[in-house]
Amino acid sequence: MMFGFGRQRRQMLEAELQRFAEEMPQLGMTRLILIGDLVSGKPAKPDTILELVVVQDTDEPYHRRPDFWVSHLRPAVGTTFHVYTETEFAEFAEVDPVLIRASQYGDQLH
Numbered sequence: 001m002m003f004g005f006g007r008q009r010r011q012m013l014e015a016e017l018q019r020f021a022e023e024m025p026q027l028g029m030t031r032l033i034l035i036g037d038l039v040s041g042k043p044a045k046p047d048t049i050l051e052l053v054v055v056q057d058t059d060e061p062y063h064r065r066p067d068f069w070v071s072h073l074r075p076a077v078g079t080t081f082h083v084y085t086e087t088e089f090a091e092f093a094e095v096d097p098v099l100i101r102a103s104q105y106g107d108q109l110h
Contacts, residue, residue, distance in 0.1 A: 005064045009044035016077045017050055021109050024054070027072055030086065031055035033106040035098070040105065049078030055089050 017034065024032060036051030036061035038044070058065055073079075082098045093099045 004046065006043040009046065009048060010038070013038055013048065013050055013077055016075060016079070017109070020050075020052070020073060020075075022079060023071075023073060025110065026054045028058070029054050029061045029110065030057070031089070031108070032110040033083075033102045035106045036080075046059075047078070047084075049080060050075070051080045052082065053098060054107065055082045055086055056079050058083070058085060063096045080091060087095050 017038075021032060031054070034050070037086060038050060042048075053064075054069065058067075058068075060068065062083070066081040069080075069081045071082070075096040084092070084099070089099065093103060099103050
């Protein structure tokens with residue numbers, strides 16, 4: 001058993017989140033919202049990941065959009081990117097489960 005693992009994992013996730021928040025605007029991100037376990041305040045576990053809602057201007061199909069962020073940021077921890085355009089964000093805010101969570105529980109970072 002490893003004592004302090006939850007705290008260490010949370011620090012790793014928060015450090016990576018800080019790096020993303022600093023680098024992503026230059027890559028076209030206009031809005032960044034943290035959702036998931038990290039924002040809920042639950043203790044971090046080995047499988048706790050960063051779950052992010054990203055808004056950017058893109059012509060890529062929805063299912064290919066996270067690839068851009070993975071290839072450019074090369075996350076050091078598990079990360080899920082939910083990427084929307086500004087129009088989609090506004091249009092689907094009340095029907096998309098991810099966007100509903102973002103508006104109800106998310107932590108807007110940018």
